[in-house]
Amino acid sequence: MTGVLVALEGPKLVGKTTLVDRLREYAPSQDWVFTKEPTAAFDLANEELAEGLTLAVKIADDRAHHISTEIGPALSEGRVVITDRFVLSSFVFHCGDGVEASAIKALNRDFPPPDIVVILMCSPNSLRQRREARGISTRLSTKMTAEQELVTYLEYADLCRPASNEVLIGYNERMGDCDALAKRIIFEIEQQRTANV
Ligand SMILES: Nc1ncnc2c1ncn2[C@@H]1O[C@H](COP(=O)(O)OP(=O)(O)O)[C@@H](O)[C@H]1O
Numbered sequence: 001m002t003g004v005l006v007a008l009e010g011p012k013l014v015g016k017t018t019l020v021d022r023l024r025e026y027a028p029s030q031d032w033v034f035t036k037e038p039t040a041a042f043d044l045a046n047e048e049l050a051e052g053l054t055l056a057v058k059i060a061d062d063r064a065h066h067i068s069t070e071i072g073p074a075l076s077e078g079r080v081v082i083t084d085r086f087v088l089s090s091f092v093f094h095c096g097d098g099v100e101a102s103a104i105k106a107l108n109r110d111f112p113p114p115d116i117v118v119i120l121m122c123s124p125n126s127l128r129q130r131r132e133a134r135g136i137s138t139r140l141s142t143k144m145t146a147e148q149e150l151v152t153y154l155e156y157a158d159l160c161r162p163a164s165n166e167v168l169i170g171y172n173e174r175m176g177d178c179d180a181l182a183k184r185i186i187f188e189i190e191q192q193r194t195a196n197v
């Protein structure tokens with residue numbers, strides 16, 4: 001595989017979609033692939049119907065399909081692929097749902113490691129305010145407090161280090177932060193692209 005795989009991770013409402021919008025705007029090429037997990041094929045009702053390891057396996061199946069049909073082919077063509085959520089999200093959601101980290105590790109063992117992992121953070125207070133404004137109520141999204149969710153991404157980040165070994169932490173607190181972060185991520189992608197040639 002010769003492309004660049006970028007995983008954007010972080011709590012619900014931390015600003016991943018907003019960051020993706022900025023990345024689309026500033027992407028220097030039309031052929032960058034923007035995608036997300038779970039994929040459109042995954043029924044989000046699963047989150048209410050299944051739990052623990054059963055749900056983690058369903059998500060891993062969805063990821064395997066995502067990689068074989070979309071991510072893998074695009075990387076083989078040398079394209080940049082940016083996915084909104086990847087393996088780190090599985091550690092956070094499913095370990096928080098009672099699954100052992102070793103089981104998540106095993107389920108995701110054969111998937112390509114991202115070249116770049118970005119964890120989006122903001123202050124617990126801002127995350128709480130965004131949650132209150134949006135009124136989210138799905139089972140997994142209400143399981144942890146804002147503080148717990150933010151810390152859990154940092155907790156498991158070490159298990160999801162990219163090949164480059166560096167995890168980028170993006171602080172998305174104020175309007176305008178996504179702009180600066182998008183430009184920085186694009187710079188990192190260009191560096192990685194040169195390294196992958
Ligand atoms: N830097 C920021 N400052 C203030 N509000 C923000 C910022 N980034 C995103 N938001 C707001 O937070 C909410 C959640 O953002 P969104 O991008 O949908 O998050 P996610 O995709 O991570 O769930 C939206 O209402 C968005 O406008």
Ligand SMILES: Cc1cn([C@H]2C[C@H](O)[C@@H](COP(=O)(O)OP(=O)(O)O)O2)c(=O)[nH]c1=O
Nearest residue numbers: 011012013037038059085086089090093140
């Ligand atoms: C990536 C991933 C998602 N999920 C589920 C739980 C989340 O509520 C949901 C996230 O999907 P989504 O509603 O798209 O969240 P966001 O707006 O933050 O991107 O998918 C898992 O259970 N495990 C995973 O590994």
